[in-house]
Amino acid sequence: MTDLPITFVGHPWSPMGMAEQLRGYLRACTAIGLPYQVYDLFRHAPRDDPAHTAAIGDRETTSLPPGIRIFHINGDEVPTALAALAARGDDFAAGVNIIVPAWELPRYPAVWARHLARFNEVWAMSRFVADSLATAKIASVMMGATVQPTPGPYLPRGFFGIRESAFVLLNFFDLSSYVARKNPHAVLALMARLRAEHPAADIQLVLKVKNADRDAQAWAADIADDPRIKLITTPLDQHAVTSLVNACDCFVSLHRAEGFGRGLGEAMALGRMALGTGWSGNTDFMDSDNALLVRHTMRPVKANEYPHGKHQSWAEPDINHACDLLRPILADPARGRALARRAQADVLRTHGNRAIGLRVLGRLSKGSEEGWALPIPAKGRAPLNPQT
Secondary structure (H helix, E strand, O other): OOOOOEEEEEOOOOOOHHHHHHHHHHHHHHHHOOOOEEEEOOOOOOOOOHHHHHHHOOOEOOOOOOEEEEEOOOHHHHHHHHHHHHHOOOOHHHEEEEEOOOOOOOOOOHHHHHHHOOOOEEEEOOHHHHHHHHHOOOOOEEOOOOOOOOOOOOOOHHHHOOOOOOEEEEEEEEOOOOHHHHOHHHHHHHHHHHHHHOOOOOEEEEEEEEOOOOOHHHHHHHHOOOOOEEEEOOOOOHHHHHHHHHHOOEEEEOOOOOOOOHHHHHHHHOOOEEEEEOOOHHHHOOOOOOOEEEOEEEEEOOOOOOOOOOOOEEEEEOHHHHHHHHHHHHHOHHHHHHHHHHHHHHHHHHHOHHHHHHHHHHHHHHHHHHOOOOOOOOOOOOOOOOOO
């Protein structure tokens, strides 16, 4: 057999979602003993997060080797990425190139589809993304992504200024990235209704805001005097982010669209409840038996709400239904804990490190049979072909 390395290509040191998806694939390969290397495309991100260092270890390479390259980048990044490779003398054509793009609307932009066609294969992180790619005539292999975090110990609630006694709802959003999609205003409306219904209840809403320097003052002006709302605007490293999710009782995402829904999945993997809009990528791992799925209607994407949104639609979650779902949980906390245990078991079975690692292993083995890849011996580790 011929050694053919796997190289994960993208932004391994960045704090953004696509980078965490890449690092998740590293953990997935480690879980099944599949060897790999890591290639940083642009080399701009600081290398000061201990969790990133632990995930990447000594596997980084400064030149792109031949073999199988798995790119965790979006379609619009492809021309810049290929130009960066060429500028360093790395040969894109010297290997088997796979891309795992994200997208959040029902139809994938045709202008980006042309870039994806340069790859040997496209992997989809969710059925929603696969269906979106299909509208642009891009065939994909359903692969998913891992949501299993690095084990604790985690930072306690007190580190974040969260009340120990409270039932804590947590929401993440980014003020620099089309706020309409994450829809944090709906989460504030949900909190207002819960407060009106349960004026004496010990409920706390925690909002983690990324890139908060842009509009944080406007947000803070509306909620600064509300003792039930905790706004966290300071940057957190990966361990602190995971600790914050672990500190909540229920992760809330009243999104209009998600390509995958990592925050919801990670909360479930940590044994926390997840309340989310019942549409788009998160429905791969959320259902009415393991999560609080919020009803929705579909409505057109308005001008300037999202790129390539013209003639597309997304979800409008029903806040009243979100309240209905939380009401029995607040009345009976044991019911919520049982739901969270079921969620954890389900999501780790389908989107845990080992589950995704075996999916990668199986697909690369199939590629070998189809002639677009060569076998990869994992010396002293799991064989490439699970049947041998």
